[in-house]
Amino acid sequence: MGKALTDSDAWALLDGRPPIDAAASGGFDLDGVLAMAEHRLEGLGGGWLILDGIDQLLSLEPDPRAALDQVRHLNDWCQARRITLLLTGKQTRSDGSQPLDLEGVEFMLSTVLVLATELVGRRLNRRFRVAKYRGSAHITDELPLVMDDAGLHLPYSAASEAARTAASQERIGMGILRLDRILGGGIYRGSTVLVSGAPGTAKTTLGVSFALAAADRGERVLYLTFDELDDRIVRNAASIGLRLQPAIDSGLLKIESRQAWNSLVEEHFITIHRWIDAFQPDCLVIDPVSALLKAASADSAYMTTERILDETRARGITTLLTSLIDTDKPQTETTLSHASTLADSWISLEYRIHGGERNRALSIVKSRGSAHSNQVRELLLSGSGVDLADVYEYGPKVLMGTARIEEEHEVAERHRRQYVERAQRQRDLERNIQQARLRMEEAQSEAERLTEVLERERQGNAETKHNAAEHRQDIQRRRAADGPTTGKDRGTE
Template identity: 40%
Template structure:
């Protein structure tokens, strides 16, 4: 089936390409549902984006009022009207008394000439129930509706017909329901507008679409500064984003160590915890670190005013004011109950685009799940993270959870499964003292610490202590200080005793060394005495030998010379 794209965000996704080209689409809804805005946007986008001339037939409001009301959307209808748009005022004069059978032949004849002259491809009949209410009976209504439908098919126009509905039934005041029109057209849309717990909610449902697949479930939509945006995403809505291995600092050195170097660029980080566990403080540290890297950061708060956040974070040496003044950081405070979750998503996207943000902080994202948005908050949160990652932003979201000991396996907004990193903050209450603790539940694609660290906030900044255990128990706060002090005193006592023992041993060693030195001196003296005695003994032996030899010679009556001569002869 040929389709005419509407360029309405999300709508072309749920219809797999747009409205049926050359066929009729019925748009029904209650008051304020956005029927006229939808129809006019289809025409404006057709003329502006796809160069398809269009005609707008207004049965309820004047064309000028409709154009004035649409000025806030930035479509520049006046410029489009000069070339590709034509507005026809067709409001019936209710003061006239009609006699005979009323038909639309005259209007169709005039439109045929206009279609031919401008080569129109699209046409809108807005609030057709106004003109049908002038018909005398239901038979006449059916005849005129079928005549209009045949005329549209004959000219192969992509048509949008809008009319009122009550509880999903098409009605004309004073006549029977016109549900037969839903069977006649090729595509039927139902727009709803209601109040849930005091919050305005709009939704859209494709009731039928011949010849093609479409999203059958009801989907929410909002009317923003650029028109209608349908809250629906599919895989082809986002381009393929290259995966980055770049690490971004959390703003806390020891937390970066726990995360094996920090967060991945383009990742989604979820901080959960009960009130007072420092979720906003860690978010502020991340925002400050991003600004210091030269990135643009958007910080959206649903709980506190921006100036209060700046003041409060000064107490822990996180200074955001210079970054706000430099233009790197944009702080925006919103209130969850003032608008629907879809409207908040649209607003955050607009703010991020205006600021050129590469880092986004939403504190807390769980605020979107307050009254009036409970059922839609998970879907909005998921699409917000998908959009941020598709835009290449690193997004940090906080979520409020009830204190319950071990971290929960999911969060109220149900985004824990799609978050790339999940950090849980908790209060540890022991011995009448409350202390903050941080643990990393998961961090995809990177190693991370499995320890529960105590989180300390002081005028020097944020710090995470090393895990301290005693007797198999993790101690924090004053109990840790007291136990550390006890261990320090015990250590000093052990060191003192060890020093005394070392001194005693050194003294004994010195005494032994002195004794050894004396013995060595005596040994040397004895060896010298032994050597002298040996030499003396040798001298005595030599003298004795000489004496014996002399006596021998004397006994034989020989002189010494004769003895020597005799010895020579021998």
């Protein structure tokens, strides 16, 4: 900025600092500098007159009201010539520890901007406030002001300028198939996911998985890490089969590292804002957002997080935040970042200790707009990637790790035995049925045989009866032939 001013012909710098031992004898005015300004600004049809530290000079004026008259005179003079006047001067502190040389000046000027500084965590915080802006709507809040190599910034006023993106119905994956399934098909594009957990619960792993899945879809991903350097993120992810380097080489993934404690929260915000502007990501990972609590600020880091999310939502950037939980309140799963209320989906990671083992558990605390599973799953990390496994409830406990594997084996063996027993019982039944059928066939044959025998018996009886009848008739005929007849040709028996 300095070189641009030096090279410009459109401005002139005059050193009007009074000497240290300067004194005053009676009243004075600023007509000298006005004469100079008129000479320099002549023909420009306007311009700016900036008197930096005017209080230094006016403090020598023995009559404070005369000093204010000088300011009024300056203001009138500039208005008459369409020149914008910018005065800077010190303001007294509320405790009166510094003199106020321009008390009351705010009543005669149309615009008053108040700058302040405050030490927070041994870091200088600059603040900005529009105390007066006559005839114009303006924000009256005190805002943080950041000064860096790129100039002066009012970070939070710039954040609200982005146009708002409509809510998407599209679901996108997080790189873990089973996790996407229990989320009801993935998270909504443009939504915010919070992954919370204690240190070592694989928050970063989920962030990396999410980033890699997005890059695999051809989307641009900005990964901001506060805890680790970028090369370590790449190395550690590779150990579980998540290869980030190809995505980085293709330009789809950009990993940026920052030290949270080394800057003000507002400076982090500006940097993140710049990176988003420059990279135009589809997806953003901030790992962990709770690190912002380590950065000094007169404002709450929570508000900064909220402003970042406002920005990403407005731009339609799908955002994954990781956050440490408040270890003082583990039962409430409260996150240090207080981002849980801001996120659309909240994935909680925790350790479950059982049988001398510490295992990672994953559950979905909330997922707005989705019918998601409420079951706890075991998060498995291996050289082939990340996966989820069902857990086994054993009384009041949930089995994971070796206990889960043993239980799985026992269940499998039980199922195998049940299968074998069932198959044996089935075979026995089939054999019994077969035997029964054979017996039925034999009985049928016997019945048929007996029926035949019976039939034969019946036929035999009939023949016997017939034969007996014939025999009797034969006897009768023979008797009749041997004895006297009572009739014409037969006798009585």
